Amino acid sequence: MTAPEPDLIGRTCVVTGASGGIGMHVAIGLARMGATVAIVCRNRARGETAVARISAEGRSESVSLFLADFAELGQVRRVAEQLRQRLPAIHVLVNNVGGAGAKASIGPDGVETTFLVNHLAPFLLTNLLQDRLTADAPARVVTVASRAHVRTTLDFDDLDSAKAYSTFRAYARSKLANVLFNRELARRLTGTGVTATCCHPGVVATGIWDLGFPFSLIMPLAKLWMIAPEEGADTPLWLASAPEVEGASGGYYDRRKPVPVAPQGADDAAAKRLWDVSAHMVGLG
Numbered sequence: 001m002t003a004p005e006p007d008l009i010g011r012t013c014v015v016t017g018a019s020g021g022i023g024m025h026v027a028i029g030l031a032r033m034g035a036t037v038a039i040v041c042r043n044r045a046r047g048e049t050a051v052a053r054i055s056a057e058g059r060s061e062s063v064s065l066f067l068a069d070f071a072e073l074g075q076v077r078r079v080a081e082q083l084r085q086r087l088p089a090i091h092v093l094v095n096n097v098g099g100a101g102a103k104a105s106i107g108p109d110g111v112e113t114t115f116l117v118n119h120l121a122p123f124l125l126t127n128l129l130q131d132r133l134t135a136d137a138p139a140r141v142v143t144v145a146s147r148a149h150v151r152t153t154l155d156f157d158d159l160d161s162a163k164a165y166s167t168f169r170a171y172a173r174s175k176l177a178n179v180l181f182n183r184e185l186a187r188r189l190t191g192t193g194v195t196a197t198c199c200h201p202g203v204v205a206t207g208i209w210d211l212g213f214p215f216s217l218i219m220p221l222a223k224l225w226m227i228a229p230e231e232g233a234d235t236p237l238w239l240a241s242a243p244e245v246e247g248a249s250g251g252y253y254d255r256r257k258p259v260p261v262a263p264q265g266a267d268d269a270a271a272k273r274l275w276d277v278s279a280h281m282v283g284l285g
């Protein structure tokens with residue numbers, strides 16, 4: 001027998017990157033549980049379509065759209081301020097935005113985009129919302145990482161992989177950064193009533209694989225073997241809502257089970273160093 005869905009009436013949840021893929025289904029799941037849902041998207045039209053679907057499929061009293069392109073730290077700062085001002089509380093932050101770039105691209109902040117969007121932007125957003133989460137505790141931060149983290153290491157002389165770019169290296173490093181971020185965040189949040197967990201959602205048939213030529217030659221076939229976005233949303237949604245994980249912090253989960261991270265993801269010194277370097281890069285240090 002499956003457990004009844006948690007009741008999230010009165011809880012406010014922020015999901016980034018909910019215009020499609022895993023994030024939209026996390027947001028739908030939270031709305032079905034009655035949460036007030038705020039989604040952060042970069043494209044107004046896709047965001048409005050997502051709000052309509054999340055509202056129609058859920059039983060939330062409020063589903064709202066906030067706009068920010070995570071490839072610009074200024075936009076992350078602006079949306080953090082809007083979330084702080086407009087939401088009654090913040091009980092759950094799901095750091096889901098993510099992507100991979102077929103080619104290297106350096107944005108206005110002077111950082112390669114994959115590392116910026118996947119790590120620095122959620123790092124900054126979480127930091128800017130941390131006092132609200134703490135004030136509204138019990139609260140949860142869930143970061144959608146990836147098993148891709150096992151196949152790489154960080155290079156502190158080339159954190160954003162700009163010097164030696166490959167799509168996979170940049171993506172895997174950004175996901176290792178998610179794992180280390182989660183580790184250090186959980187340590188820093190000890191005793192606050194705010195938990196930090198991260199997960200691998202599975203290999204999921206979403207837009208993240210639409211990287212153009214030559215990937216387009218194999219992806220339609222490869223996607224047939226991947227799980228659907230609804231299924232990929234299951235573990236992050238569970239981490240965001242399930243009573244069973246109330247109070248659990250610091251873990252990395254796959255299919256609702258805590259699993260060990262790769263040794264390079266369990267390196268406390270690297271986690272602390274990455275935190276300090278990231279804080280400096282986003283102007284918090």
Ligand SMILES: NC(=O)c1ccc[n+]([C@@H]2O[C@H](COP(=O)([O-])OP(=O)(O)OC[C@H]3O[C@@H](n4cnc5c(N)ncnc54)[C@H](OP(=O)(O)O)[C@@H]3O)[C@@H](O)[C@H]2O)c1
Nearest residue numbers: 017019021022042069070071097098146203204206207208
């Ligand atoms: N799919 C997988 O197999 C897999 C495996 C492991 C981990 N993950 C992780 O799961 C998370 C969700 O990915 P997904 O698979 O659901 O991919 P997706 O369908 O491409 O969704 C990514 C979401 O992030 C948004 N986004 C991307 N770049 C952005 C930016 N610069 N600013 C604001 N929003 C941006 C996208 O918005 P647009 O609609 O505007 O593009 C979309 O809403 C990512 O963190 C990814 O690393 C995925």
